[in-house]
Amino acid sequence: MRAESSATSPTSIAVSTPPAVAPAPPAAARSSPRLGTLQAALGVVAFSLTFPATAWGLQGFGPWALVAVRSVLAAAMAGGCLLALRVRLPERRHWAGLAVVAAGVVLGFPMLTTLALETSTTSHAAVVVGLLPLTTALFSALRTGVRPSRTFWTAALAGAAAVLAFTIAQSGGGLTTADTYLFAALVVCAAGYTEGGRLARIMPGWQVIGWALVCCLPLTVPAAVVALSYEPVVWNAHGVAGVLWVAVGSQFLGLVVWYRGMAAVGIPKASQLQLAQPLLTLVWSVLLLGEHLSAAAPLTAAAVLVCIAVTQRSRS
DSSP states (O other): OHHHHHTHHHHHHHHHHHHHHTTOTTHHHHSOHHHHHHHHHHHHHHHHTHHHHHHHHTTTSOHHHHHHHHHHHHHHHHHHHHHHTTOOOOOGGGHHHHHHHIIIIIIIHHHHHHHHHTTSOHHHHHHHHHHHHHHHHHHHHHHHOOOOOHHHHHHHHHHHHHHHHHHHHHTTSOOOTTHHHHHHHHHHHHHHHHHHHHHTTTSOHHHHHHHHHHHTHHHHHHHHHHHHHHSOOOOOHHHHHHHHIIIIIIIIIHHHHHHHHHHHHOHHHHHHGGGGHHHHHHHHIIIIIOOOOOTTHHHHHHHHHHHHHHHHHSOO
16 A cells, blocks of 8 residues: 555656657647637648649649649658658548548548649639638538637638639639539538537547558549540650649648647638638739639638628637
């Protein structure tokens, strides 16, 4: 009994310390709202380059090869980090959520948007990004039970409407055959963002996307081999740069900071930062692809920024 009162006491402290450190991975959830907002904003900047970079990538790779290769490259980077840091496998209860992230963010959204960009301009494809914040907030409300305020929903709907009006006007007001791909991409990506944001409260955001990428390797590696054998590759600077960016910037690093941001400030509020993504994409389209913007861009940008400010200040 004496041994229990003297020796066990320090032992209990030593044993309880690792569990206290183990929950530390959700440090993103304890980050300040300001830092979380900054991280989510960095993710939006990375994502805003995805469509122009995909357009570049299609100059050298076929659509299926582009999607498969970008996923394999991103998985190689993520897997290397997981191995180097000796990260343990996620608990069994988290694998279903990781499968949703993999299906929506790693496979579904890249594949559907790449197919859409074969026949659609980046400005038209930005329609799906304009609707993504609202769709993500809806998925979050259904999945997590969070009910944002009326002010939040009013500002979110106003921002989505402004972005939709602008992007549709940029594309001439007509719907293309690529819209089926774009709206399907909208749904699967919103599901992946929601589940990824939930998991980022339990484990670091980079591990969420890292494990999602790695678990897709049994599909993406054979797909890359088959696609590269059927779709000839034209080696050029734009094609290589496009593939590298969508793999490293959009598929891995962008999602790392994005999930950390969502875990810190909440999925609905973080998702509203994406209201600025279509406008950023259009700016990149002008600079990188030579597309032209209308005079409505500054007005839409101002309206979107006001909506973002309101959603960030409203209480979830």
